[in-house]
Amino acid sequence: MLEKLKFAMATVKEMYELPPVTINLMLAQSEANAPFFKTITQRFYQAANKRHPKFPLIRKMEYGLAVCDLQAKEGAYSSWLDSAARRNLKKAIRLGYRFERIDYNAHLDDVTKIHQSTTVRQGREMPQHLLTGKAGPHSDPPSLSPFHDYPYFGVFKDGVLVAYASCMVAGELCALQTIYGHADYLSDGVVPLLIASMGDYMPQHHPAVRYFAYDTYYGASETMKRFKRKFLFFPHHVKWVLGA
Numbered sequence: 402m403l404e405k406l407k408f409a410m411a412t413v414k415e416m417y418e419l420p421p422v423t424i425n426l427m428l429a430q431s432e433a434n435a436p437f438f439k440t441i442t443q444r445f446y447q448a449a450n451k452r453h454p455k456f457p458l459i460r461k462m463e464y465g466l467a468v469c470d471l472q473a474k475e476g477a478y479s480s481w482l483d484s485a486a487r488r489n490l491k492k493a494i495r496l497g498y499r500f501e502r503i504d505y506n507a508h509l510d511d512v513t514k515i516h517q518s519t520t521v522r523q524g525r526e527m528p529q530h531l532l533t534g535k536a537g538p539h540s541d542p543p544s545l546s547p548f549h550d551y552p553y554f555g556v557f558k559d560g561v562l563v564a565y566a567s568c569m570v571a572g573e574l575c576a577l578q579t580i581y582g583h584a585d586y587l588s589d590g591v592v593p594l595l596i597a598s599m600g601d602y603m604p605q606h607h608p609a610v611r612y613f614a615y616d617t618y619y620g621a622s623e624t625m626k627r628f629k630r631k632f633l634f635f636p637h638h639v640k641w642v643l644g645a
Contacts, residue, residue: 416464416619419638424612427572427644430548437542438549442571446643462641465619467634471604472611478600483631489590490597493556496589500598503555503565505539511562512536512581519584523625547607548572554599556582556591564591566599572644573611575603596632 426446431439449462474481479490505512516531544550550570555562564582568575577599582592596615603610615629618636629635 416636416638419464419636421638421640422468422470422612423640423642424574425572425642425644426574427548427609429644430546430572430609434544434546434549435542438544438546438551438571441551441569442549443643445569445571445576446641449639449641462617462639464638465617465636466639467615467618467621467629468637468639469600469613469615469633469635470611471600471613478604478613478633479597481633482597483633486593486597486631489593491590493590493594496558498556498558498563498586498589498591498594500554500556500594502602503553503562505553505565505567508555508562508565509536509538512565515563515565515581515583522581524622544570548609550607551578554595554602556595556598558586558591564595566595568599570603570607570610572609574614575599575607575610575612576614577616593632600632 426442428439428442428446431442449460451461469478471478479487482490513534513536516527516536520527520532541551544552548570549572551567552570553565553567555566556564563586564580566580567578569578577596580592580595582595600613603613613634615632615634618626618629618634621629
């Protein structure tokens, strides 16, 4: 019990020493876009500022969001990565995989195969509905502005989608929402190619985006923490600005 208490105190101390960032979701810029984008931005802001379920004195996404500052250095995001991440990226390219933004609804059969390619991901059981059901279409409207979007991206091999991800773009933020790779192709570096390419894509197509975020850091397994660090996602103390 004493060791657990010491660990908890050390974690809290570390959290309060995290580097601070302020992220503006630029809600006002959504007024000229489809109402969908205003709604999801407001919902994200509300979810980020809810009380943390385990630490009620802090907000849910206040301490420990895994963030990479895309403006921290010159050059493409992919060129900054950990050497192991760059090797994974080069391997995927050498093997003929390619990255592009996708129409998710046009690839539902491939998405279903990706979901059903393994029962366990990152040590957790896949949701049963993804393992047994066919992927369904979404009804998201197209974005009319670079300030807010909900794009899907994919990695292909010989015309087949083998990995995909979705992101929420809101002002200065690009937040990874879903990311899945087909189990048969993971060793080829398809997920590293997907993440690195998304990081390179954002400044070109969404110039307001500064912060690339990949869920929370604390609570993740040590393996997942190492993976996030390879792609420069480090825990931060985040102040959220709705920008209404």
